[in-house]
Amino acid sequence: MRGWALVLAVAMTLGTGAAARADEVQRTWDAAWVFVPAEGAAGYARRRVAELAAHLAENPPRALVVYAHGCDGLSEISAATGRFLAQAGVLMVAPDSFARQDKPVSCDPRIPRGGLHRAVLGWRQDEMRFAADRLRALAPDLPLILMGQSEGGITTATLPDIGADARVIEGWTCHAGWPEYRGLKARQGQPVLSLVGEEDPWFRLPVLHGDCGAFMQGPTQRSIVYRAPSHLAGKHWLSADRGVQRTILDFIDAIPTDRGHRHGDNQDD
Template identity: 40%
Template sequence: MAGLASALMGVTFAPGTAAANDFEGGPQEEIDRTWTNGLVYLPDGDGGHIKQTISAFEAAGATLPEGVGPTLPTIVQLHGCDGLGSVPKRSAIIFSSAGYAVFLPDSFAREHKPTSCNPLIPRGSLHREVLGWRQAEADNALTNVRKFDWVQPENIFMAGHSEGAITTATYVGQPVAGRIIEGWPCHAGWEEYIGLNSPKDEPVLALYGENDPWFPDPIFDGHCGDFMDEHTQGTSVVYTSPDRLHDDHYLLYVKKVQDIVFAFLDEHKTPQQ
């Protein structure tokens, strides 16, 4: 994964202004498409996972696999700027194999989807208003997962990587059991991208490589811990040289990071009767 991280760099913040309504999520039918065309990963009861599209899962009755449940803790997982590629799918497998239901809305299911990054150059920040779109998609996903009677409502977490991490950090809306922010320093050149918008008592775990190649500009200097002074349950983990993760963008593939994440989840899950 170090090779992937070293290929992802060059995020800049383009000048310009945007009207307030540009930061909304767009038509509801577009937001709904990101849900129905998304993915769900469920534990299979034997340490593995089952993957389906959310539309197929709902069409089949939205029930858990035989021998799993009767209820599950749940993660709404938000992908990066290049969509549902290998990184979010790998993370979903890690979470679902450990006993979580994982729902991944697909921002690219929109019929109108402006490009927000080009990972091949690479370059980000091509669509400033995407943050409002992603926040609306996250809120819609949280609403939808609460409709399933097997979801533990007090154990719904939000996790995001890269652009999904920005969304996770800045989302304002429904309460969650905790937020996991991976690959984002919470510092930026656009004001609506900066900091943490979670309630002060909501658990937050931020994971970041100090020399993350996506964020070389000085405006990104720092990490999410800089905004946790008033958070009663906030933790920021920053990997610095010579740790091999100091220049990685994706971190969850390493077991020691998984251990930190699952310790966070275990600490903030409400025990079930």
């Protein structure tokens, strides 16, 4: 009897832990920043995730972006990204990782230094996957793009295939000492755009040198490295630049709009 009691206690503990983790991820979705295309001088509007279903039914955008913020949370970088995407007709949802009740610090942006919470990558992947699932359920026929900057870029690069139509990786090299942080998990043929400055101060360690192009396959996957004398060579936030914004929007424009064609589905099956 004692053995069965122990098994039951462990099972209950594991179940409670799983429920707690699900609640934490739900919080990141509930607190997400949402930017939608809108008429008027601004060209965008802010919404809550609770308003997404009604908004998408009445005002379908050209595409959907799930955006993963950097290690210091939602910021002006996130807001500026949401604005330029929405002004171009793309809806962006950015889950708030810091809405979790338990959120260890994973970086010190003043130095800059990352890698303070190795397990954060799995947490961020859960957040992105959860948001993508919600958006796909609300608008199954729209292109869905994964996009992230810095720690969010790592998340975008390493998330296993979830059926998204493309990935945009900003401020990451795809090179790391920790194996789960290294490489690119995009399926073959999935459009990928990666953007990095060759002299980005976050990637001074030799193990971080390089770019995501080392892991790419085929013409739909492109790595852009900004080198001196470009003013972007030493930048970490690249999409503040209007030229980089144009590059991202051109990439989104080139994503096939037919879902069956994008995923290579056999329409005769």
